[in-house]
Amino acid sequence: MSGAPLLARTLGWAGVLPLLPCVAVIWWEVSPWIETARIAGGLYSGVILSFLGGTWWSIAAAAPAAEGRGMLGWVWCAAVIPSLIAVAAGLWWLIRPAEYEPALVTLAFSLMASPLVDSRLASMGLTPRWWLGLRWPLSLILGLATLALAMG
Numbered sequence: 001m002s003g004a005p006l007l008a009r010t011l012g013w014a015g016v017l018p019l020l021p022c023v024a025v026i027w028w029e030v031s032p033w034i035e036t037a038r039i040a041g042g043l044y045s046g047v048i049l050s051f052l053g054g055t056w057w058s059i060a061a062a063a064p065a066a067e068g069r070g071m072l073g074w075v076w077c078a079a080v081i082p083s084l085i086a087v088a089a090g091l092w093w094l095i096r097p098a099e100y101e102p103a104l105v106t107l108a109f110s111l112m113a114s115p116l117v118d119s120r121l122a123s124m125g126l127t128p129r130w131w132l133g134l135r136w137p138l139s140l141i142l143g144l145a146t147l148a149l150a151m152g
Helices: 006-014 019-027 031-062 073-095 101-113 115-123 131-151
Strands: none
Touching: 006 131, 019 031, 019 131, 031 073, 031 101, 031 115, 031 131, 073 101, 073 115, 101 115, 101 131, 115 131
């Protein structure tokens, strides 16, 4: 992570902050706020997951081979999947509000698995050298925090 630009590191870590109070409310059982914290944390996790898909879309669009379908077709598809997962998790939660765990677990594991796409992009030379050093820790922390919301 040390190779990433300071602003990228700072903003990346700042992106973890909104989930921390949600997890604290759940784990310290602050009764009147538990459901609100769980919903807010789940929504935020879905937004971040969609944001990651947007980064992949941008990487694909900026790639020299973007005009052709060839080797980048999978990136365009992968870029849409995070938003579809986030919407599916949100709909599950909306339809079955008492069964929030599947939605949060789905979001958590999707966040934790997302750097696998980045690893493939890096192996193709489409990301900065520092990219994975930033993506892995942030995604794991966000995923674990989202999992904590589900388990609390």
